[in-house]
Amino acid sequence: MSSAPQQAAPPLPEKLKAPGTDIVRRFVQGDLASLRVFVVLGLIWAVFQFENSHFLTAQNLTNLFLQITAVGLISVGVVYVLLLGEIDLSVGAVSGLAAAATAVLQVKHGWGPYTAIGAGIVVGLTIGAAQGFLFTQFGIPSFVVTLAGLLIWQGALLKVLGSTGTVNITDPKLTGLANTFYSSTVSWVIGIGVIVVYAGGTLWAWRQRVSAGLADQQLAGPIVRVVVVGAATIAAVSIFNQDRGLPLAVLILIVFVATMEYAATRTRFGRHVFAVGGNAEAARRAGIRINAIRIAVFSIAGAMAAIGGILAASRLLAVSQNSGGSDLLLLAIAGPVIAGTSLFGGRGSVWTALLGALVIGSISNGMDLLALDSSVKFMVTGGVLLVAVIVDALARRQRQAAGRV
Amino acid sequence: MNANTPLLALHGVSKRFGAVQALGGVDFEVAAGEVVGLVGDNGAGKSTLVKIIAGIYSPDEGEFFFEGKPVSINGPTAATELGIATVYQDLALCDNLDVVSNLFLGREKISAGAAGLTRRLDEIEMERSSEELLSNLAVTIPSLRSEVGTLSGGQRQQVAVARSLLGEPKVVLLDEPTAALGVAQTAQVLALITRLRERGLGVVVISHNLADVFQVTDRIFVLRLGLQEATFTTASATRSEVVAAITGATERTAANANPDGGRL
Numbered sequence: 133m134s135s136a137p138q139q140a141a142p143p144l145p146e147k148l149k150a151p152g153t154d155i156v157r158r159f160v161q162g163d164l165a166s167l168r169v170f171v172v173l174g175l176i177w178a179v180f181q182f183e184n185s186h187f188l189t190a191q192n193l194t195n196l197f198l199q200i201t202a203v204g205l206i207s208v209g210v211v212y213v214l215l216l217g218e219i220d221l222s223v224g225a226v227s228g229l230a231a232a233a234t235a236v237l238q239v240k241h242g243w244g245p246y247t248a249i250g251a252g253i254v255v256g257l258t259i260g261a262a263q264g265f266l267f268t269q270f271g272i273p274s275f276v277v278t279l280a281g282l283l284i285w286q287g288a289l290l291k292v293l294g295s296t297g298t299v300n301i302t303d304p305k306l307t308g309l310a311n312t313f314y315s316s317t318v319s320w321v322i323g324i325g326v327i328v329v330y331a332g333g334t335l336w337a338w339r340q341r342v343s344a345g346l347a348d349q350q351l352a353g354p355i356v357r358v359v360v361v362g363a364a365t366i367a368a369v370s371i372f373n374q375d376r377g378l379p380l381a382v383l384i385l386i387v388f389v390a391t392m393e394y395a396a397t398r399t400r401f402g403r404h405v406f407a408v409g410g411n412a413e414a415a416r417r418a419g420i421r422i423n424a425i426r427i428a429v430f431s432i433a434g435a436m437a438a439i440g441g442i443l444a445a446s447r448l449l450a451v452s453q454n455s456g457g458s459d460l461l462l463l464a465i466a467g468p469v470i471a472g473t474s475l476f477g478g479r480g481s482v483w484t485a486l487l488g489a490l491v492i493g494s495i496s497n498g499m500d501l502l503a504l505d506s507s508v509k510f511m512v513t514g515g516v517l518l519v520a521v522i523v524d525a526l527a528r529r530q531r532q533a534a535g536r537v
Numbered sequence: 538m539n540a541n542t543p544l545l546a547l548h549g550v551s552k553r554f555g556a557v558q559a560l561g562g563v564d565f566e567v568a569a570g571e572v573v574g575l576v577g578d579n580g581a582g583k584s585t586l587v588k589i590i591a592g593i594y595s596p597d598e599g600e601f602f603f604e605g606k607p608v609s610i611n612g613p614t615a616a617t618e619l620g621i622a623t624v625y626q627d628l629a630l631c632d633n634l635d636v637v638s639n640l641f642l643g644r645e646k647i648s649a650g651a652a653g654l655t656r657r658l659d660e661i662e663m664e665r666s667s668e669e670l671l672s673n674l675a676v677t678i679p680s681l682r683s684e685v686g687t688l689s690g691g692q693r694q695q696v697a698v699a700r701s702l703l704g705e706p707k708v709v710l711l712d713e714p715t716a717a718l719g720v721a722q723t724a725q726v727l728a729l730i731t732r733l734r735e736r737g738l739g740v741v742v743i744s745h746n747l748a749d750v751f752q753v754t755d756r757i758f759v760l761r762l763g764l765q766e767a768t769f770t771t772a773s774a775t776r777s778e779v780v781a782a783i784t785g786a787t788e789r790t791a792a793n794a795n796p797d798g799g800r801l
Contacts, residue, residue: 418643
């Protein structure tokens, strides 16, 4: 028998850095992308407020939030797809088709509104699952599968709507989704409930870490987070209350964002999504059924597209041949990317769906207030997207230069 | 050299890829508390053999015995369930996840949560076990919550090895664990391998680096052109003997010399 190696392994302190440069590095490398996007959002708001003092009024901000709910909901599903490092080009068309299915079932076939909504979501879910299945089973790039889907579901939308081409929604439960506002009291109760739940959860998690004797037990981080979230919630509720009250649609968006963020960061499924996006081969070898994860993620994208489409239909009181068309798809993908979800997979957060939709929505809303031509709107939005993607690519290159992939 | 039953034994394992005979009738075994070095030139069949043991490839022929009992390994999961863990050269780590997430990837711990509804990850339990595991192995990492992409090559290798131990395996296969590492980092990884042996694990190390092989192994198994060329007891072997077996420069080697050895 040979003997064990004689020299002991010297523990080497391999990483030493000043905390200040650490924050700069993390900012540049994109770890603090959400902070970056808040700065951008603040700039956009400041510019538009300077140009038109109506921009930051309660009424306009409420309108802004109502405008972004549909695209924000679609983006929630898109974030999951982006986390895998894939893309889903069909979400716009699926949102239109699912909304059409809901509207036609309710208006023409007399289904109950909730059953019709459920059916619409099932349509989106099934389409997503089918696309995910084709993508995984035949190894076709998701880009191509969902591009084909985009065309197919647009055609299906025309077919479902039939000769009239437009279905008007009058059912109060369906229209109520986007046109319900809670009274001042109810809004405050909801807002305070949000703060209590968030603060309780954060502090409880902190206590757990402390009692388990784990590292980084400073209370500063959790307290800062609770204060920021609390202030944002109070500000939002008081703004909504100055106008018509907290809109149900915004509540729906926030509930979905929070739930899906929880699923992404706190559950086994979410961990596996990040793993597949970071290194699919490693995930496979770790025993993760990567194709099941992929199909599930595309199903989520389809379902979220359907929910967003139904909300858009509720807001417009109709489903038409243009539903889910135009720039909806591109904005739903651009939003999370602008807000810091990587196109390369494995990095991002569901909050970027909300933040990105806010950035894009603010640009669009502000330019509408300034009565700018839609040609300018398109070009500016495209420019912002381009800058965001360049920042993402630069952050990635920075990480690689720092030995991180 | 080991009187007890080998932990893992393979008899007459063959694998063919089209016209290429990657492995031809190889017998291989590893005992508990033994480190076996698997050496050979490029294309000798080392990786094929490891992948067969790990269940990635299914052999065309051959028998498997685990702890003396005949078994069939028909997939990576079957190998894992038997107690065979593999650390590949590419480490198969997710660079975008932190150390704890990588250690528990695919076997995350779940806490039922408040109402038993939330099924969330038990980060605290995972972090505590990670800390315990890494300190038992004397692995030093800046922070358990640092992204694996930020770690050095030696640290990444150690994380990958530590991860393989979470499944409480009996046999650990290491594919080129010291390739592309500096001197200090290589020493760390070799020290880790000896700690695996002290834990009573059977360890198979594929390596091109004979200095490392001689330093850490008990037995050296040489493959050449898909056939087993020779087996040496490390303590009594010389480097030139091993090199000769690897390159096929000599016909006579050790006990289980192979007929193919005559090919010069």
